[in-house]
Amino acid sequence: MSCTTEAKPKLRKGLWSPEEDDKLINYMMKNGQGCWSDVAKQAGLQRCGKSCRLRWINYLRPDLKRGAFSPHEEQLIIHLHSILGNRWSQIAARLPGRTDNEIKNFWNSCIKKKLKHNNNSIIKSATSTANSTMSMPMPAMSARTQPLDAMLARYQPSLRAIENQFCNPEVQRSKREQNQFEDSAANSMNSCQLWNTYSAQENFSHSLRSMNLQEPSQARLCDQISWSSNTQLPLNYTTIPALVDSEFISLKENHNNNNQNELMTACDNYHESSGLTAWSTSYSDNTENCNPVGNILCNAIAQPMEWAINEEKISYELPQGYDCSGINEKEEAGAAAGLNSLGGGDEFEFECEGASAVWQDNMYDIHTAACDLDQMYFT
């Protein structure tokens, strides 16, 4: 090391030497974390505070776990990434002993590749399955392959009308509020949440256009729903009609209830045992008080647009082979009790050809659900 000038020491860059590590460790153990630029000076390091901070946080901190990621950690990262996207620090906050940098590297070097590989396998398996004789009723292919342009053509007039009528450009959520809500959602293993219209710029048709559409065969499990232009939306085509429609209703009802500040949540209930995914959405006037309306259960593939609004009650149809008796009972019970929604904690069971999944909504009252049948075929 040759940087010894007192007046204006040239700051070192690059890899840390063991001596530098020792200095930083000793200082931190004695003094704890303070102003990082002071740490650098007082520990006698020719490094900038930023470099010291990074070295401590990512490498020297005593509570770091290090070593290979366990399968459980890997699953957790994939799940959290589906909720939080590339917000590595937030993901790291939920994996004790792991750093954002470590997770980011792990994601970029390992998980990304694995997911890509898995998707390729899924495509192959889906292709071979499609070519073989199917005993299971396949959903209509037109709904599975509808191009985005056709979707937009179909929905945009309604969406524009909604935007003009209901979107409130005054509603802005602070970053802090947003983070708080994201935290609460990410802490629940069975939910993800994203954002709806906060400004005129983030309106529905805009959101729809910004979707990163994927063919159904390439859709990942536990996909993320987002209506924000800031976040990618790797949904498959088949989930869009139900989600868009549910949002349509949500807005209408929302407006009728004079509830202007809308927050959309989406619970991702993916069940490893069956490969079924159920979606639910709800909204609220703030993060605490969900205000569900309607009780809509629809199928995203087989009946993408067939269900209808019958005043207060929404009719729905599930495709042949699905047992929705649980849903019926709940809905009927709710209707008999004069309720127009199902409450948090309600449970439904989806069944098809022996595969089943229990969907329990733990966090939010249920507004809309769409059972993503693609997962049935691809798992």
Added chain:
DNA sequence: AAATTCGTCAACCGCTCTTCA
């Protein structure tokens, strides 16, 4: 055995956010 490619990961860079005077 040497050259090249690939994968991993520590560290840097540039930006945004927060805090404080």
Added chain:
DNA sequence: GTGAAGAGCGGTTGACGAATT
């Protein structure tokens, strides 16, 4: 209200070892 400084974040780079040619 404003600007400066520090903190934090995510994208990117580059060093280095392993694998491959």
